[in-house]
Amino acid sequence: MSALDDVTRYRRNRQDEIDSATVYEAMASAESQPQLAEVYQRLAATEREHAEFWAEKLRETGAERSTPQPSWRARVLAWLAGHFGPDVVAPTMRAGEATGGAGYATQPEVEGTGIAADERSHDRLLAAISEAPGRGAEGNVLARLEGRHRATSGNALRAAVLGANDGLVSNLSLVMGVAGAALDATAILITGLAGLLAGAGSMAMGEWLSVQSSRELYQRQIDIEAAELAEVPEEEEEELALIYEAKGLSRDQAEQLAERLVADEATALDTLAREELGIDPEELGGSAWEAAGASFILFALGAIVPVIPFFAFTGITAVGTSLLLSAIALFLVGGAITVLTGRSVLYSGARQVVIGLAAAGLTYGVGTLIGVSLAG
16 A cells, blocks of 8 residues: 555544544534533544544654544534434444444554544444433333343244244145145155255254354454453443443443453453443353254244145045144134234234135145146
């Protein structure tokens, strides 16, 4: 990279920091809650320090002439914050902090300075503040957090219902398609069991990859936090203090709590992971194998229903019994969904039956056409 490219990059970085400081100062002026106003002022001060860092880099190259004014975009955001409140521009600022943190990660000048960590910290701090616009993360945020905790079982029920429904509808459609082609009961049975195993295996693999990828991402985030804690512990302490201040503690209380937590590295890392990243370092999102196993079983439970009659019956009797059992299972699935939606059991169950049997009828028709074509 040429010296001219470096100068351009330094100027762009300085301009971004000046713009951020300008908007944060406007947010602080417009904020009605004194604690949050102070947080915004401290964010602005940090951005001014970053701007001065890049100004010093420019001076080292001999390219520093004068301090630029805020850009038109920053002035517009500041005006919006001043007239409509900080919450209007907070999402935009958070996106900018996330982008800035990622951009600085590849710039050698910021290595060991804590600047990139500051940007990530600001992103997480704004996320904490946004939990309760204008009031800090207290009150209704705690209620919403409790709501999320209570919803865990609901999410598990949702996953169970949808997993069983996927297995039921997909394998019913497969079995009916093969039955429409007028194959014998043994062939239909083998096809149904193959569809069960293939579908359940695919669902399990997809769930394993999803959960494992999340675990690896969480672990990487924790590793980055550990490195930052080792390199710039004072920055992490300040970050924790800002977050606790945003949650409603006074500045002194927040600083004392942060200092006490950072004094022990293991406790500090655990707290940073939970408070800043929203990650439980012991769970890391749960076990990928447990998720895969549960997904396999739930899909298989749904997929076995339309296959069962073909163990005992043949011909139209097996097909009719399969449709009847599947219709009953579809109704039960629809009824289970009402636990989540609050809709009528009769309405949801009937809707599920209609959709599932329509899919089965379509594949049966296609299978019939194929069977006739092959016979001809």
